[in-house]
Amino acid sequence: MSAASKFHQDCEALFGHKLGYGRRWKTAAAQALGIGRATLYRYFEDEDAVAPDIRARLDELAGDAKPVRSDRDMVTLFARGLMEVQQQVDAQGWLKDGYPPVLQRSFDLAAARNIMEPGALWPTDLRALAAVAEQPLFDWVTDLNWDPDGEFTAAKLIEDGEITPACVELAMPGRDPETELIERAGFGLLRSVCVDRRDGQKVYAAFRRAVVEHPVLGSWTTTILTDPILATVERVDEIVEAFYQRVPESLTLDGFLPTCVVSGTVLRRQGIGFHTESRDPEAIRRARSGDSAGVKWRHGTMQLRRAFRLYWCLPGKTELLLAERLRKARWTVELWPRLDRVDIAAVSPAGRRIAVDVKEHLSPENLAARFEGFKEYAADHECFLVVPDYMPEIARGYERRFEAVRRAHAKTPVALRTISALLSDLDVAR
Numbered sequence: 001m002s003a004a005s006k007f008h009q010d011c012e013a014l015f016g017h018k019l020g021y022g023r024r025w026k027t028a029a030a031q032a033l034g035i036g037r038a039t040l041y042r043y044f045e046d047e048d049a050v051a052p053d054i055r056a057r058l059d060e061l062a063g064d065a066k067p068v069r070s071d072r073d074m075v076t077l078f079a080r081g082l083m084e085v086q087q088q089v090d091a092q093g094w095l096k097d098g099y100p101p102v103l104q105r106s107f108d109l110a111a112a113r114n115i116m117e118p119g120a121l122w123p124t125d126l127r128a129l130a131a132v133a134e135q136p137l138f139d140w141v142t143d144l145n146w147d148p149d150g151e152f153t154a155a156k157l158i159e160d161g162e163i164t165p166a167c168v169e170l171a172m173p174g175r176d177p178e179t180e181l182i183e184r185a186g187f188g189l190l191r192s193v194c195v196d197r198r199d200g201q202k203v204y205a206a207f208r209r210a211v212v213e214h215p216v217l218g219s220w221t222t223t224i225l226t227d228p229i230l231a232t233v234e235r236v237d238e239i240v241e242a243f244y245q246r247v248p249e250s251l252t253l254d255g256f257l258p259t260c261v262v263s264g265t266v267l268r269r270q271g272i273g274f275h276t277e278s279r280d281p282e283a284i285r286r287a288r289s290g291d292s293a294g295v296k297w298r299h300g301t302m303q304l305r306r307a308f309r310l311y312w313c314l315p316g317k318t319e320l321l322l323a324e325r326l327r328k329a330r331w332t333v334e335l336w337p338r339l340d341r342v343d344i345a346a347v348s349p350a351g352r353r354i355a356v357d358v359k360e361h362l363s364p365e366n367l368a369a370r371f372e373g374f375k376e377y378a379a380d381h382e383c384f385l386v387v388p389d390y391m392p393e394i395a396r397g398y399e400r401r402f403e404a405v406r407r408a409h410a411k412t413p414v415a416l417r418t419i420s421a422l423l424s425d426l427d428v429a430r
Contacts, residue, residue: 007055008044014062017112033057069109071143074122077106078129079157079171085126086163090306093250099126133157133167149405151365160275161268165310165362186242186308193235194339201339206230207239208336212316215265215309216257217244217302218295244302256294257301260287263314266303267292278314279360281390315360318388319343322356322419329428342377354426355381360388364398368405373412382415384425389418 016025030040033054043050081103088095110122123129132140136154144153155166194200206229217223220240225231258267260276262283267274276287304313323333326346333346344356355377361367374383392398402416
């Protein structure tokens, strides 16, 4: 190797790889070294021409430099890349369009860090990433100081061949995935239609219920339009298209789309059984044993988009169950009042008023940090944050961990209950 290529190699290693400038590394090198592009190129060709102060400056930068992507940044990039891969698989059944740009960028940065950091073993292809993503973060991420509450320390990015809710949350650091969902065009369209109608609250509740009860639509017209309220909405076809997506034929078995017997969401083949997105242990047990329902597949078959499945459909099962129990006890119940200011507002026969939000967060720390309260209902309602009965079973110490983080972040105390505990508090028979 010639002396001239040595200076070139050192500059590329520092600016292109370690500092992560990629194709812009020559411009970054010239600026950092305080020389013009022409001079830089001359130095590339003739090592002896490199001024001593320039060589010293390069060595100084190399000694002080740290990668522009921290461990937290790398995890975020990997999570975003996996989320985009999942979106392609959901829509097309396979990775038809190749690596998403953000995923390829994460692999490039991982390769650079592996070169510059002794002992670094960041994954540099999808197979390697999928393997480590099925392990807790503490097994493969060296620096977890960015997670002081331990919210993600044991989190996995992939479970049972699909991205996890933790992966989605890590892909959007500092953002609530439910907020991301609300900002989607589908929600905005639905809300605008409802705001423009006198019966907008009824339209909203009817569509929200339809989403919970029908995560898969064999024919949306024969399902949605049989509801007398939704049948009057002129833009209902646009709303359906925004909330649902086509199901690829690759997910079918013998012409049928297998669905979860508990949640109704699409199942994916896993060994001799299936994988379900539901966290309900009963749903998981039945899916793994091969138990399933089915919808005959046709080219128009649709399923809810992932965000609405996770944050509307699955917790919606608990919302409908709680509403049914209260109604049987002769409470007056309204689901998703004021276009979803809370999930349930109810009044007992004796006049007791409650407001309820239902969540399915696996991490109580995450829920505690992001839940912002009950808005205007806090003034004249007893307010409860409710999780399904099975949540404390799969996340030990749920209530204690929730309350600890609320105190640590100086947030207003919130009454957290399972659905059974709430019904007991309200003296409502199960």
